[in-house]
Amino acid sequence: MTFTDEQLALQKTVRAVVERHPQPWPILCGQVGVAALAIPEEYGGLGADLRELQVVAEELGRALAPSPFLGSAVLATSALLEAREEVAATRLLPNLAEGSVAALAWTSRDGDWDPGQAACVASDSVVDGRAHYVLDGEEADTVLVVAQTPSGLGLFEVDPQRVRRTASTSMDETRRLTEVGFDRAPAVQIGSGDFRPGLRRARDITCAVLAAEQAGTAARALELTVAYTKQREQFGRPVGGFQALKHRMADLHVLVETSRSAAFAVSEPGVDVSRLAAVAKAYCSEVLSTVAAEMIQLHGGIAITWEHDAHRFFKRAHGTTHLFGQPHHHLRRVVPSSAMASTPFPEGPS
Template identity: 45%
Template sequence: MDFSLTDEQNELVRTMRAVLTRHASSSAVRDAAASEAGYDLSLWRVLTEEVGVASLAIPEEYGGAGFTWFETGLALEALGYHLAPSPLLASAVLAAAAILESGDAEAGGRLLPGIAEGSSIATLAWADEHGTWGTAGSGIVATAGEHWTLDGTATLVLDGCSADIVIAVATTPSGVGLFEVLDADAIRRVNTPAMDTTFRFSTMTFNRVNARPLMLDAASALEKIRDIAIVAVSCLQAGTAQRGLDMTVEYSMQRVQFGRAIGSFQALKHRMADMLVQVETARTTAWAAAWSAGTDAADLPERAASAAAWCSDALDHVASETVQMHGGIAITWEHDAQLVFKRAHATGQLFGQAREHRLRLGVLLGITPG
């Protein structure tokens, strides 16, 4: 298996880096995170209109670019490096994957073009009151009648307060289904503060909200959607881990102690070498999982679980070392090391903890009982 990037993929990476270098400086990231939307609207327009970042994994028949989840992973890796807040994960990954996996061509034709061009922000209301993204049900109940209606609560909804398209995971009498909310304004939305200020979460409360079923037997589709989501987060983590390493190496060449740069001390060289190993292996596992997602390979569940566990642990290690080797300055609000640290802790909980993914991997590989 060859993970060498094609010319088109290399151009995507170069373009993402150039755009984010111009528009996602440290101060710009903080301003965007503190804004009402939670992300930089002008940067989002550039990314969607000029780079086409939201269209990468959406098929051409739905207004997309017709690439794969691998290219989306490359874009998320770049966003992770620059710590830039963006609705890409919620809209063009979670919600888009739910619509695509539902197999509802009519809904795809209506909803996906707006998502692809970035004019619509979509999200997936899934996690229950315990913050669990289960595939057997959710905290929302769907009731059939003249129209389907939704009642209940979804937590940790990514970019939930700014989304104009809401797809919901809801429990039905026959199992779990995927629903398109017909009146998004009827949902009560409350912002949920997050440790990582570059993420925006909300709690959504449904009270007889009209909805249209996209798929009524969605358990297996939700497994696939969750795998795509954790692969996307793994790519984000790999990019942030690279940022932590680069930040630490740069500081080690600037900080002088005992008359010499601290990067010249052998003990710190070893620690940074260990960080490099974590970064490179995280990127490898994330890319392997993204390749499986992009090619719809049968080994996606194993690759996704492996990437989720490894990349979470790798970023946690890199973030810890970043803080340690920067000293006291790293725990101040003014320094970006705290953003790396918070990103590690936030993404380490998103869609499950590393230990949960390891347990699942053991079951998938037949090592531990299911």
């Protein structure tokens, strides 16, 4: 896993911005251009690769930074590009490159994120239904919806003024989810034919980016935990010096490093992106959950108070595990059903 000088510079710049600004999105868009990364140059973007998206996501994950990067700059933008319609791309993508927010309404309340199914139905140029867990749905200037049509799935654009938006109850205050309702909302289809293959590819890209975010979150959670154990004392010495805790944190270090390798393996040249994205999403979800749980335990009582950020890492771990499909959903894509029961997930220290 190697990074170019440009990727390392991007990493350094994004980290500096999120460390200095509690609301980093305007600066990340205006000065760094993160919203334009996935957008081709002919539409006002930077034409970057998946690896650059992952670099940004890893830094945002470290800081638990609230931003529409994953929902707008990755998922919605990828869906628009996969629709392969020049008119819509020319009209919508330049605004997204400048930081305008788009949301993709897709899954139902069960949250399967199945690229073969959608929560809404389209007919006669109108959309009906209710989509759940829509990232950045409350603030979106552009509302896209995946809907069932007589010929399969289609991607549609709906006037933001013609939808009903309800904030979802979420453990993670740093990632806002919305329920978006469509009641015979006039819609314009983007692209033609069945959108299922394009939606599958958009999900794979988003899962790869989310995995990098999870790896960054896990790394930062471990850093904070190690630092805390060097300060907290028991029996007149820092608890981090106890051999049992050293072993536990060494095990967590291995999990963090392997999760990072799994995430960035997806953006290596010539790989099977779909298969490795499934592996990365499943593995990084489990690693982050393990590290966050250990963070809570090793911090003691302060970890479950508002005085410390440990509970925020735990909530982010829980939320991202379910986002875009739970680990066992993705594991089915790479492991035969007969082998599922005997396939181990990462385990933390016992």
